[in-house]
Amino acid sequence: MSGPTDVAACVEEARRAIAAAGSTEELRRVTAEVSGKRSPLAEMSRELGALEPEARRQRGQHLQAARAVVEGLLEERAAALRFEERSRELAASRLDLTEFLPGSPAARAARGHLHLVSQTRDELEDVFVGMGFEVAEGPEIETDWYNFGALNIPPAHPARGMWDTFYLDLGEPETTLLRTHTSPVQIHLMERAVLDGALPIHAVMPGRCYRRDTPDARHLPVFHQVEGLVVDRGITFADLAGTIEVFTAAYFGPDIHARLRPAYFPFTEPSAEFEITCTLCRGTGCRTCSQTGWIELGGCGMVDPAVFAAVGVDAESWTGFAFGFGIDRCAQMRHQIADLRALVENDIRFLRQF
Numbered sequence: 001m002s003g004p005t006d007v008a009a010c011v012e013e014a015r016r017a018i019a020a021a022g023s024t025e026e027l028r029r030v031t032a033e034v035s036g037k038r039s040p041l042a043e044m045s046r047e048l049g050a051l052e053p054e055a056r057r058q059r060g061q062h063l064q065a066a067r068a069v070v071e072g073l074l075e076e077r078a079a080a081l082r083f084e085e086r087s088r089e090l091a092a093s094r095l096d097l098t099e100f101l102p103g104s105p106a107a108r109a110a111r112g113h114l115h116l117v118s119q120t121r122d123e124l125e126d127v128f129v130g131m132g133f134e135v136a137e138g139p140e141i142e143t144d145w146y147n148f149g150a151l152n153i154p155p156a157h158p159a160r161g162m163w164d165t166f167y168l169d170l171g172e173p174e175t176t177l178l179r180t181h182t183s184p185v186q187i188h189l190m191e192r193a194v195l196d197g198a199l200p201i202h203a204v205m206p207g208r209c210y211r212r213d214t215p216d217a218r219h220l221p222v223f224h225q226v227e228g229l230v231v232d233r234g235i236t237f238a239d240l241a242g243t244i245e246v247f248t249a250a251y252f253g254p255d256i257h258a259r260l261r262p263a264y265f266p267f268t269e270p271s272a273e274f275e276i277t278c279t280l281c282r283g284t285g286c287r288t289c290s291q292t293g294w295i296e297l298g299g300c301g302m303v304d305p306a307v308f309a310a311v312g313v314d315a316e317s318w319t320g321f322a323f324g325f326g327i328d329r330c331a332q333m334r335h336q337i338a339d340l341r342a343l344v345e346n347d348i349r350f351l352r353q354f
């Protein structure tokens with residue numbers, strides 16, 4: 001027959017087994033072993049009946065206390081295991097916010113930038129604004145009057161052959177068109193200035209133009225020009241030449257110069273073509289400039305009195321000069337781009353260089 005020492009030993013054995021249970025699952029097995037129907041303590045309780053009343057009472061109390069201790073240990077361990085297990089679960093399922101932190105700069109989506117033509121337009125505007133010009137814009141769809149008529153190019157005039165025109169299929173044939181140059185913006189500006197009594201004008205007008213040209217290394221059917229117009233009192237050809245030279249040095253650098261060569265444009269008289277030192281050979285002559293050392297950038301001249309008459313500017317009181325040149329051509333010259341078509345092919349390896 002086992003005595004109180006066996007009870008104490010049972011409790012110690014139970015304490016050890018409970019502490020060793022590493023999970024709720026294991027603890028369930030341990031619970032059956034230490035407090036189930038087949039546990040040593042249950043066995044001892046069943047044997048109580050064979051004892052004398054006094055010994056049965058004492059041992060009964062002893063066993064009851066032991067079972068209470070074991071129950072307490074089981075509950076405590078069960079709670080501890082539940083806490084550990086829940087914590088592990090939470091840690092495993094927690095939203096990992098570090099995943100959403102920005103990665104290395106290289107992994108971030110690349111940020112774009114303005115197209116080279118837009119950058120060039122902005123830089124050209126800056127140079128002219130620095131010289132006191134304002135910036136104006138006009139529509140890309142024009143009537144025959146603005147693109148030709150008011151610029152002293154009447155219908156059937158041979159000079160129309162200078163501009164291969166895209167006409168729009170609207171109303172009367174050949175009355176509405178995609179502007180072939182930015183010169184019609186001169187007409188809009190002068191008309192408005194006359195109406196508002198707002199002469200003089202010192203303005204540059206950048207924008208997109210269209211011509212039925214087959215694309216090649218130096219031509220695109222959709223291209224960009226910047227127009228210039230000064231209408232003021234006492235303006236002379238010297239003002240024009242000085243403006244072109246200052247602009248050329250400011251935009252291309254001090255070793256690039258401008259020269260004017262006699263030319264014909266219906267809306268200026270006299271007219272000139274303006275050329276700049278070839279930026280590829282710096283004037284010594286190369287293939288790009290056909291060995292001349294010069295590259296044509298645009299046209300210019302003194303505003304023809306016929307143009308003033310078309311918009312109602314008094315040619316006795318006002319004189320003016322105008323110029324127009326290609327923005328794409330400027331970008332080509334400044335960055336030595338062999339083929340202008342690269343500007344519209346959208347090859348990111350090309351565009352990213354600027």
Ligand code: DAH
Nearest residue numbers: 181268299300301322323324
């Ligand atoms: N509009 C002309 C062209 O596209 C260029 C031009 C020549 C503009 C002379 C002017 C000018 O303002 O005076 O070919």
